[in-house]
Amino acid sequence: MLFLSSIVESRAPAPVRSAHLRRLEAESIGIMREVVAEFRKPVMLYSIGKDSSVMLHLARKAFHPGKLPFPVLHIDTLWKFREMIAFRDKTARELGLDLIVYTNPEGVARGINPIASGSALHTQVMKTAALRQALDMHGFDAAFGGARRDEEKSRAKERIFSLRTADHGWNPRVQRPELWRLFNTRLSEGQSMRVFPLSNWTEIDVWEYIALEHIPVVPLYFAAVRPVVARSGTWIMVDDERLPLEPGEAPHHKLVRFRTLGCYPLSGAIESSAATVADIVAELKGSHRSERQGRLIDSDEEAAMERKKREGYF
Amino acid sequence: MDDGLAAPGVAERDKDFLRFLTCGSVDDGKSTLIGRLLYDGALIFDDQLAALAGASKRFGAEGGEIDFSLLLDGLEDERQQKITIDVAYRFFATGRRAFVVADTPGHEQYTRNMATGASNCDLAVILVDARKGVLRQTKRHSFICSLLGIRHVVLAVNKMDLVGFEEARFQAIAAAHAEFCAALGFLSLAAIPLAARYGDNVTKRSARTPWYLGPTLLEYLETVDVGRGVEARPLRFPVQWVNRPNADFRGYSGTLVSGSVAKGDRVLVAGSGRTTAVADIVSFDGSLERAGAGEAVTLTLAEEVDVTRGDILADPKDPPEFADQFAAHVVWMGDEPLVPGRSYLLKIGPRTVPATVTALKHRIDVESLQHLADKTLALNEIGFCNLSTAVPVAFDPYDVNRDTGAFILIDRFTNETAGAGMIAFALRRASNIHWQLLTVGRAERAALKAQSPAVVWFTGLSGAGKSTIADLVEKKLLARGRHTMLLDGDNVRHGLNRDLGFTDADRVENVRRVGEVGRLMTEAGLIVLCSFISPFRAERQLVRDLTAPAAFLEVFVDTPIDECIRRDPKGLYAKAQSGQIRNFTGFDSPYERPLAPEIHLMAGEDTAEALADRVIDELRRREIL
Ligand SMILES: Nc1nc2c(ncn2[C@@H]2O[C@H](COP(=O)(O)OP(=O)(O)O)[C@@H](O)[C@H]2O)c(=O)[nH]1
Numbered sequence: 001m002l003f004l005s006s007i008v009e010s011r012a013p014a015p016v017r018s019a020h021l022r023r024l025e026a027e028s029i030g031i032m033r034e035v036v037a038e039f040r041k042p043v044m045l046y047s048i049g050k051d052s053s054v055m056l057h058l059a060r061k062a063f064h065p066g067k068l069p070f071p072v073l074h075i076d077t078l079w080k081f082r083e084m085i086a087f088r089d090k091t092a093r094e095l096g097l098d099l100i101v102y103t104n105p106e107g108v109a110r111g112i113n114p115i116a117s118g119s120a121l122h123t124q125v126m127k128t129a130a131l132r133q134a135l136d137m138h139g140f141d142a143a144f145g146g147a148r149r150d151e152e153k154s155r156a157k158e159r160i161f162s163l164r165t166a167d168h169g170w171n172p173r174v175q176r177p178e179l180w181r182l183f184n185t186r187l188s189e190g191q192s193m194r195v196f197p198l199s200n201w202t203e204i205d206v207w208e209y210i211a212l213e214h215i216p217v218v219p220l221y222f223a224a225v226r227p228v229v230a231r232s233g234t235w236i237m238v239d240d241e242r243l244p245l246e247p248g249e250a251p252h253h254k255l256v257r258f259r260t261l262g263c264y265p266l267s268g269a270i271e272s273s274a275a276t277v278a279d280i281v282a283e284l285k286g287s288h289r290s291e292r293q294g295r296l297i298d299s300d301e302e303a304a305m306e307r308k309k310r311e312g313y314f
Numbered sequence: 315m316d317d318g319l320a321a322p323g324v325a326e327r328d329k330d331f332l333r334f335l336t337c338g339s340v341d342d343g344k345s346t347l348i349g350r351l352l353y354d355g356a357l358i359f360d361d362q363l364a365a366l367a368g369a370s371k372r373f374g375a376e377g378g379e380i381d382f383s384l385l386l387d388g389l390e391d392e393r394q395q396k397i398t399i400d401v402a403y404r405f406f407a408t409g410r411r412a413f414v415v416a417d418t419p420g421h422e423q424y425t426r427n428m429a430t431g432a433s434n435c436d437l438a439v440i441l442v443d444a445r446k447g448v449l450r451q452t453k454r455h456s457f458i459c460s461l462l463g464i465r466h467v468v469l470a471v472n473k474m475d476l477v478g479f480e481e482a483r484f485q486a487i488a489a490a491h492a493e494f495c496a497a498l499g500f501l502s503l504a505a506i507p508l509a510a511r512y513g514d515n516v517t518k519r520s521a522r523t524p525w526y527l528g529p530t531l532l533e534y535l536e537t538v539d540v541g542r543g544v545e546a547r548p549l550r551f552p553v554q555w556v557n558r559p560n561a562d563f564r565g566y567s568g569t570l571v572s573g574s575v576a577k578g579d580r581v582l583v584a585g586s587g588r589t590t591a592v593a594d595i596v597s598f599d600g601s602l603e604r605a606g607a608g609e610a611v612t613l614t615l616a617e618e619v620d621v622t623r624g625d626i627l628a629d630p631k632d633p634p635e636f637a638d639q640f641a642a643h644v645v646w647m648g649d650e651p652l653v654p655g656r657s658y659l660l661k662i663g664p665r666t667v668p669a670t671v672t673a674l675k676h677r678i679d680v681e682s683l684q685h686l687a688d689k690t691l692a693l694n695e696i697g698f699c700n701l702s703t704a705v706p707v708a709f710d711p712y713d714v715n716r717d718t719g720a721f722i723l724i725d726r727f728t729n730e731t732a733g734a735g736m737i738a739f740a741l742r743r744a745s746n747i748h749w750q751l752l753t754v755g756r757a758e759r760a761a762l763k764a765q766s767p768a769v770v771w772f773t774g775l776s777g778a779g780k781s782t783i784a785d786l787v788e789k790k791l792l793a794r795g796r797h798t799m800l801l802d803g804d805n806v807r808h809g810l811n812r813d814l815g816f817t818d819a820d821r822v823e824n825v826r827r828v829g830e831v832g833r834l835m836t837e838a839g840l841i842v843l844c845s846f847i848s849p850f851r852a853e854r855q856l857v858r859d860l861t862a863p864a865a866f867l868e869v870f871v872d873t874p875i876d877e878c879i880r881r882d883p884k885g886l887y888a889k890a891q892s893g894q895i896r897n898f899t900g901f902d903s904p905y906e907r908p909l910a911p912e913i914h915l916m917a918g919e920d921t922a923e924a925l926a927d928r929v930i931d932e933l934r935r936r937e938i939l
Contacts, residue, residue, distance in 0.1 A: 019330050019331070020330060020331055020407075020412045022609075023331060023608060025610075026569060026608055026609055026610040029569075029610040030554065030568075030569045030610050033554045033555045033567050033568075033610075034554060034555075034664070036555060037554060037555040037623055037664065060598060061597070061598040061599075062567075062610070063557065063559075064596065064597065064598040064612070065557075065559060065563060065565075065596065066557055066558075066559025066560075066563075067559065149403050149405070150404075150405050156402040156403055156404060157400070157401065157402045157403075174730070175400075176730060176731045177400050177426060177427075177429075177430040177647055177731055177734070178400075178430065179429065179430050179433035179434075179720065179722060179734045180433045180434060180716065180717065180720045181434075181569075181717065182661055182662075182663075182720065182721070182722045184661065184722060184724055184729070184730075184731045186659070186724055186729035187729065188728070188729050191729075199403075200403065200405070200414065202405050
């Protein structure tokens, strides 16, 4: 399926970009403040990736000198890279976050995992259903997510304030028009809102902002020699002993990094020597591959994202 | 305030940023054009391009040619699945500028979608097919752009290859369009001859239009000056959130929508007459000397004044308007039509207040630009209206400030966004309407009668028994020495409301007038019984709002329609059934059941006497008696 993803440009001088980034920053801060002013009990979804890191940084700016006026929620599928979990706990400690970690207990009881159960079922149970459970359990009426419109086709039309039904479904027929900077935040009984403050950011904006603001990110984004095996045309890292190897198979040691992070058996690495944020920005500007190519979760089937969203996936 | 040296705020640095809208009818080549812009700017990834070449072959594009429109597909599939797509946003950047393209599908809902896309854009690219020239749709697109405040337009005359790249044809189209646009107030209007499919004049100058000396479309987009000049305008800082992390700090967070502010500047709390000084501009990166339009900051104030979310901090020398009645253009976006007199929520900046459209001055035909008389606005229609808000609000005319002059209307029951508006001017300043302060008030009058005033509102189908029960309730009140008044639907239609019929709009006005009369009577200290079908929730809510602070009790006289038909005391159901009368509630006009009435009478199940006693009991329980 075709879609227009991250757009890379190659010639922009730095000052142009920083004005552009400041504009995006102000827009995101305005969105976050609107949510805190209008909703009863908001929460920020924290996926530990680069977008979450940027979103968290923007939230600190928005509510300065106060602390974040909402908790941060991580849906732990139990298959995240170990470095991600370490980074999450360090970030929560250092920033004094009110961190909630939630895992779907039924999924654990059923032994759901991305290898034996397949990526679709694993995602459905450990991510989508888990998120629904966590939101219901705490009664959150608004949840921030780090999705960007440039990520894939169905996101291009997603609203910044996206209404969800009582069972967290996304009904594309009743989405509200968004004019100016006026967001209709009213909820009917049982409804809740997903809010995407990074909607208008592109992948390269995110990296340039990380550079500009010196925002820490998980080291997995930077090139290092890592043990990987070839799976479905991409490199999968052997992050722990749960990844089954073929008889006699030994991991390769390759200089790789990740463009997106998720469950490690579902996140493809790219061969790269980009070891700093500046290297990554330079690599992206020269790159002609879209961000999602490494995500096994998308290639599962056509229109995967559309369907997942209707079921309540972020 | 501005020393000319300080760095301007982000909104002012528009030299490096452009949001533009593309509009065109189906098949004018809009998708091809956007795809081409991105492709020629080397903005498409290899994996996408490979997929694109494959798809082009599959869909049978000629001789290995790439069909760029396929890049943007999706809108079409979704339309078939009946998904509402209003606007798709795409991003690209060149060495000179970052761009956001707002693309709206050219189908049904077009006005609503275009208005949504245009609301955040500074420029529009309007496509026409060179063979067809300026069509009705072209006029419609131009008008909506103008209405939403777009001041820069590019007419992209596409498919020039199909008219032999003929200069005369191009000039004729450009001239026709310019003539139509003369009254629309555009500051710049450029026309560019294109063949999007082959790339002529999109990003590369075409050898096939030697007579055309202007820029390519991309060059134009990179260099056009859409200077919004928002920074030079007077300060407007709508307070979005009050930041109070601890007892020692109280900051006002928001985004400057125009002007700039520096430490020590005096600012006015719009509408209050109070001024104070800016003590500090607080940001995560430290205290700032100055902030400009577009920046999201937190201000602390030198002298504490009462400021809450929704207030506007403004330049005291050039304050915004402050009024509770104004005229505005409204684009209707709700499935249910606009009903004048009905109460909606109006959101303007961070402030949300109840509001009604008091009069629809005219509807605008978006193709002929003619003003037409009308009673309501349906989905995708545009009108010029008078509005009244429950409390005065601060604003600027939309022409002067898009952020402080724009509002949305929200349906109070579905919570959906029902309309979008652009304020033209205040109808009367709130500062000029003096509430005559009277020494004798509601409380004194009520005290003399030793009772507490209330409105008891009976709603239900015709023949449900509203009037019978209301009449009994009044008798019982009288017997207890209470001062009452009964307003009955049939009776007021002989006098006060004799000019009204039974259309939705008239029903709304009927109830509004009765609500106002009821309110006056509570001020006189009376217990007012009202017996009206009042089929719409919105109006019953309106009357409830009007009545405050006096008590309002909604009594739902719930009689099954079959029972009403059987009773048919006035013979009306018989007439409705035989088609002699129209717009009859329960037949061809809806009745919206109350969701949470104070008293729910299952009227088929008891005598009128017993039901009236229940109302009396409830009044006693609420200490009205
Ligand atoms: N001859 C010619 N055909 C064009 C040109 N631009 C677009 N088309 C064709 O017009 C048709 C409709 O284009 P498309 O971009 O899908 O139109 P949209 O509905 O406005 O998005 C396609 O078959 C295009 O290849 C042009 O400049 N010249």
